[in-house]
Amino acid sequence: MKEKNELTAMKPRKKERGFNSLRREQNIFYWIMIVLPLIQFVMFYIYVNLDSFLLAFEEYNPISNKFDFVYFKNFQYIFEDFSRPTGAIRKAFNNSVLAFGLGLLMQPLNVLIPYYVTKKGVGSEFFKVLLFLPSILSSMVLGLLYKYMVDAVIPGIALEYFNKEIMPPLYNFDSRFMTAWIFGAWFGIGGNILVMTGAMSQVPVSCVEAAHIDGCSATREFFAITFPLIYPTWVTLFIVGLVGMFTGGPDLYLFFGETSDSVQTLGYYINVKTLTSIAYASYPEVSAIGLCVTLITTPILMFVRWFLNRLDPNQEN
Amino acid sequence: MKTVKKSFNILFIVLFIILAVYAISLFVLLGWGIIKSLQSEMDFILQGGKAWSMPQDWTIDNYLIAFESIKYTIPLDLGGGDVYFDEMLLNSVIYAGVCTLLTVFCDCSVAYLTTKINNKFNRVINFIVYFKMLIPLYGTMPANIKLLTNLGVMDSFMGMFLMTFCFGGTNFLLFQAAFKSLSNDYIEAAIIDGASQFSIMFKICFPLIRTTIGVLFITLFVTRWNDYMTPLIYLRKNPTAAYGLHYLDQKGNTSYHSYIVNKIAGFYIFIIPTLLIFLFAKDKLMGNLTVGGVKG
Numbered sequence: 001m002k003e004k005n006e007l008t009a010m011k012p013r014k015k016e017r018g019f020n021s022l023r024r025e026q027n028i029f030y031w032i033m034i035v036l037p038l039i040q041f042v043m044f045y046i047y048v049n050l051d052s053f054l055l056a057f058e059e060y061n062p063i064s065n066k067f068d069f070v071y072f073k074n075f076q077y078i079f080e081d082f083s084r085p086t087g088a089i090r091k092a093f094n095n096s097v098l099a100f101g102l103g104l105l106m107q108p109l110n111v112l113i114p115y116y117v118t119k120k121g122v123g124s125e126f127f128k129v130l131l132f133l134p135s136i137l138s139s140m141v142l143g144l145l146y147k148y149m150v151d152a153v154i155p156g157i158a159l160e161y162f163n164k165e166i167m168p169p170l171y172n173f174d175s176r177f178m179t180a181w182i183f184g185a186w187f188g189i190g191g192n193i194l195v196m197t198g199a200m201s202q203v204p205v206s207c208v209e210a211a212h213i214d215g216c217s218a219t220r221e222f223f224a225i226t227f228p229l230i231y232p233t234w235v236t237l238f239i240v241g242l243v244g245m246f247t248g249g250p251d252l253y254l255f256f257g258e259t260s261d262s263v264q265t266l267g268y269y270i271n272v273k274t275l276t277s278i279a280y281a282s283y284p285e286v287s288a289i290g291l292c293v294t295l296i297t298t299p300i301l302m303f304v305r306w307f308l309n310r311l312d313p314n315q316e317n
Numbered sequence: 318m319k320t321v322k323k324s325f326n327i328l329f330i331v332l333f334i335i336l337a338v339y340a341i342s343l344f345v346l347l348g349w350g351i352i353k354s355l356q357s358e359m360d361f362i363l364q365g366g367k368a369w370s371m372p373q374d375w376t377i378d379n380y381l382i383a384f385e386s387i388k389y390t391i392p393l394d395l396g397g398g399d400v401y402f403d404e405m406l407l408n409s410v411i412y413a414g415v416c417t418l419l420t421v422f423c424d425c426s427v428a429y430l431t432t433k434i435n436n437k438f439n440r441v442i443n444f445i446v447y448f449k450m451l452i453p454l455y456g457t458m459p460a461n462i463k464l465l466t467n468l469g470v471m472d473s474f475m476g477m478f479l480m481t482f483c484f485g486g487t488n489f490l491l492f493q494a495a496f497k498s499l500s501n502d503y504i505e506a507a508i509i510d511g512a513s514q515f516s517i518m519f520k521i522c523f524p525l526i527r528t529t530i531g532v533l534f535i536t537l538f539v540t541r542w543n544d545y546m547t548p549l550i551y552l553r554k555n556p557t558a559a560y561g562l563h564y565l566d567q568k569g570n571t572s573y574h575s576y577i578v579n580k581i582a583g584f585y586i587f588i589i590p591t592l593l594i595f596l597f598a599k600d601k602l603m604g605n606l607t608v609g610g611v612k613g
Contacts, residue, residue: 022508029514030434034442037423040482041445043464052460109335116332127336130343132603136595137347138543140559141584144566145350148577152368153349160369189339194603219328243453253546257567274458275550283459290456298452 055287060280067284074288089289091262092269099181099249099265103241106185111234113189114196115222128197131190139187143254146183170255177263180250192237199233200226228313235308242304246293266293354379354582361578379582386579389561395472395554402583405561411474412548412557413541416481420488421534425526427484428492429518433504442484449485458550465551472554480551488533495529496522532601539591558587 056074058067081087113131117124134142151168158166169179203226211221227234241248247267252260258272270289273282349368353361356372358379364370387402400408431439461480462471470476499522507517523530541547545559556564562583595602 025514026434030430030436033426034430037427037484044480044483048457048460048464049454051463052457055460112332116329121329122333127340130340136539136591137588140543140545140563141588142346144584145346148368149346149349156367156369217326219326247455270456286459287456293455
């Protein structure tokens, strides 16, 4: 009451400023505050993307140090590479799809583990911290420790105790991709733990209790109540994962630097091409690949989003 | 009535086993690293580089030597010179600290403007944010490098500051949600009180969502502290610790025995700051986040 009286007492001061003056003040403040982020957006998003688009149709001329317009030459090179079974881009594309496909196998764990934590399974608080730990401790540090371990400890133990010679898994061409992928998948199973447990904790307790009274088991509860209710969250995370289908995958650069050779993914190929480019020579090819990936990914994203929304178990007919 | 605990079934047993294996693998990895970081280099070499054997000679010297042995040589075309581990750690603080400050400030202020000040341009800002999230554009790294080179800020902190002063993404949406949940009464009361727009934003609204700001700052700081790829591309004259350690692993010494125990000690020095942040802010960081909503 006292507060209200104080506010009423202050009202005339608002009138003194006037609505128009307040509006003008707000507008000036708005534009002052937003102008720098907008300039940044124009420079580092609009200009960069336009330049990247143009680069896809250009070729670097080292003599003039300029870019010449070459129409679809870069795309022709990409398609020619793609048509060859041994083409580097083709291999990178295939490996990206393989990594994404293998990632799909981890999807059940990505949902069931947060369920275990939410339902307070044995040691759930302890596991929750451990699952979050790789995000804090740096995947680079864990990755390099993993690299030293699998390449030194495993072959060493095999030789010492089993008298068997094993090639270090990250050096062996047959096993290096899977060894790198296993690291990312295994220590990344807690990647979405906070978001998923956050969503699961919002499932109405009354609904779960009613199910338990009816004799519903934990497994049944998950499939009949929890997963349908957190479906929108799962779809959002799945779509975010899909965005990185071609540019994500195992962190090959961490393990192999610029020498991953035949196991490279598209994201790795783009990074290494840019990093090892002599002057601007490789930039047009990278931009052209980027444009192709955008053209492939966008409709896939739209379709998957539409399809998953249609599958929404909560959808009303 | 069956209780939840009684209904734990085979699914929970399987998940417990998987999580136990996960925990053991994490502890083995980190434990092995700690043991090796405490083994003297000579002992490691005398044991023939046996990575699985226990040290005979324990020492903490590796942690001291790490500051001298971990170094990065700047390419000659970028000016040359050596950068040691202490300087790399300082670069990490600047890169992760200032860049995160800029990103959080930009996200937070634009989110405030679009939720608390009625302006027709807000629609454009919201469209930009959703467009950037829904239509991913790939392969723009060369164009970014070209732009930074033309601006004369490639491989410098200024280039990184310019790149990271941006809005959008999940953090922006979380800030918007925080401001939307904030009652307009505070702003109206401040206006009545004669407060300027600047004061309303910085002295009233920002402190009211300080938990969100704090959590997102820490999360982004940790991500940038651990990031080696961005400095590898855009910050070669000022290598961060993450970049330096990765460089050392790839190019510094080709022999497995060379400095491996020092390198591992360097890894543990590198994770101390983020580990401390985690210990102090565990409850806030592990709080529940929601994306995408739940059907009710």
